[in-house]
């Protein structure tokens with residue numbers, strides 16, 4: 001007699017921020033719709049605890065994922081829910097990404113409490129962001145903009161905006177929309193000028209590799225969005241080959257086309273002066289090879305030099 005897999009309670013590991021909880025609840029609803037029972041287990045990560053340093057200075061990989069991975073390994077939870085963007089490009093041997101949930105609109109946006117705020121090429125405003133990619137791209141396209149650190153969850157960052165620590169705040173549309181703050185959006189960046197970080201807007205589901213295969217299959221059926229999955233495989237292959245990590249100003253966006261997949265990716269120097277960006281198209285079956293090829297092209301055209309100088313600057 002085999003036990004019905006949907007009799008299992010799926011314990012869902014999640015960070016405690018409101019956005020993380022929204023994402024975990026969203027996964028829980030999908031699981032429940034497939035007949036699973038669910039339970040949320042809130043786990044705090046280093047990225048939630050250390051708020052006085054920018055992410056590239058906290059240093060270790062998996063700033064938002066490590067503690068969740070320990071819980072997976074120790075069997076405290078069956079799955080961990082992450083913002084796909086926060087997941088390191090190589091997953092530990094004993095774990096795997098079992099699903100990618102349907103992606104939201106990928107763009108970066110600007111939020112302001114002043115509805116008349118206008119971002120122009122010569123704008124001199126101070127914009128809150130802690131992302132090296134956003135800082136470098138702002139330098140490239142909006143050379144007079146200044147940036148100010150804005151670590152913390154979305155609510156913390158909005159409070160900083162309210163306190164006028166900066167004039168406007170730069171974020172991913174996905175989180176803003178999911179938290180219901182889209183009424184504050186005053187600018188949406190085109191996604192091929194401000195190409196998002198690999199994975200932006202999607203949610204990744206991680207589990208232990210040795211989880212019951214039947215259960216894994218059930219989780220995948222309930223949670224995986226095939227189109228998103230294809231795109232994320234390409235973007236993550238790009239990221240892995242760049243050996244980037246979340247603190248490197250690289251970016252990648254894959255989309256489905258009539259014939260297959262198109263992937264745009266690149267890197268920008270921290271001063272915004274050198275931008276390398278390329279697009280590749282190919283059939284869906286070769287997405288990972290495409291991501292790798294794109295990264296190798298970027299590296300050989302000067303990307304490796306940009307990475308080298310960023311690393312040198314960090315160890316100074």
Ligand SMILES: NCc1[nH]cc(CCC(=O)O)c1CC(=O)O
Pocket residue numbers: 083084085086170171172173174175199200201202
């Ligand atoms: N590193 C922070 C982070 N990780 C995931 C999101 C939310 C958006 C998403 O799911 O891509 C954010 C905030 C942001 O970039 O605005």
